[in-house]
Amino acid sequence: MAKPLLEVEDLFVSFKGAHRTTQAVRGISFNVGREKVGIVGESGSGKSLTGRTVLKLTPKAAHIDARRLSFDGIDLLAASERQMRSIRGNRISMILQDPKFSLNPLMRVGQQITEAYRLHHKVGRREAEARALAMLEAVKIRDPDRVYQLFPHEVSGGMGQRIMIAMMLIPEPDLIIADEPTSALDVTVRRQVLTILDELVTRRGAGLMFISHDLNLVADFCDRVLVMYAGRIMEDIAACDLRNARHPYTRALLDSLPRLDRATDMLQVPSRDPAWLDGPTIRSGAAT
């Protein structure tokens, strides 16, 4: 097997408080290769924080500790802020949940995409513009010349998210971290956006970390799924096997979803076992 892009071993993220230290991520290990890895979990399970830690975009108060946190041979833990800046956006980029809050409201969207490209590539304005237009076309925006001139408030949610994807993919990163990229979108728009993301990621052979709370979506969209609970990975499983998950927590989450294929009277409410907090991670069906 090829060397994975991202290697995480025994990652801890904690926040020091006045009275006690909160451990948000507690000793997780996983690898991401050139594949689509989904991270699912409930709010507060540490999934977003894990994504941010990879880019070292955690709040100042966060304390990161890991035996290994490396991306393509670069030790991210030891990397200086200067080194991180050359990695962020260029080699690893992040797609956020809501384009309304993550695009600059005072800049035309085309300029934002151009800026993202010129930050990492020494090219002239003309060429960058041409690239941005091509990228807008790649994310299936019908009239790129017109959209290039628009401000973020003039575009719809689905279009905003596609612009965001264009902006994040234009420097051709090797790893994309998508934090709930479709939660703010309607179901039919969600499908279009995911199709585009899927196409671009597969075509470029990039790796994708897809953070979501939607198990069904992740099961269909990703190759592998990490299920997180209370800062730990409960299960690391191939997406196609998710329906036969072994960990009781994964099973409970799946059972708590209302189903479209059959009628259920009462839904299962997951009960939590304190033993899971320090229990082993089940990897592809075997406890490690």
Added chain:
Amino acid sequence: MSALATNAQGTAQETALAVSHLNITFGSGAAAMTAVDDVSFTLGHGEAFGLIGESGCGKSTILRALVGLNRDYEGTIRFRDTVVPRQRDKSFFRRVQMVFQDPYASLHPRKMVQYVLAEPLRIHGFDRHQERIDEILSAVGLGPSFRYRFPHELSGGQRQRVAIARALIIEPELLLLDEPTSALDVSVQAEILNLLKQLRRARDLTYLMVSHDLAVVTHLCERVGMMSEGRIIEEMSAEDVRAGRAAEPYTREFLEASTGYRPAS
């Protein structure tokens, strides 16, 4: 109109709510935007009906008009065979209550749960405040100890339970639910959906629910109205939805998009 609707058990029952030819327009002249376009539907007593559609299709606008938050509508709304006046009176709210989407926004941050629950009792002139508060708190699965909590001391699921308790404490007949679980985690969503189902049975309630999540709506409602661009384009039973029996192409697309991810063609 005293049409008899059929409820889940197949028995004819009286109509709880009848909406006919509802039109809502925002703006005027060239800038006029028709948000709700000639919408009619009826709800039998004890029935649960769901309105589903994408953002901007007008589903929440209908709820807001029904509950009287927007008086600028055309068409008639009948509740128990009487036309509801545009200016809603107290007797209407005594029988129709609403639960909002975001429990973080719909509870007053500086008021204790006890105060939140006592207010509707006071407004509607109920007696036995303390007993009723205890009763409703245990009915929604919270103990009497929750009386002295502020909203920030509650989790999202607990807040939504308080919001449901506030709506139900005056024993209404019709509950309007505006995306009651979309701000919650799946496990908490399961709790709230179970609670709503169980309360409906225990208290003989009628539900009108608005959501964009097809699985949630079909779980709770027997009948679903698919909305698009201000119209109800198709009415289906929950079984139809599960079996994927939809006549309109838009509904089919929506059904397909709701079941996980398949690449769009």
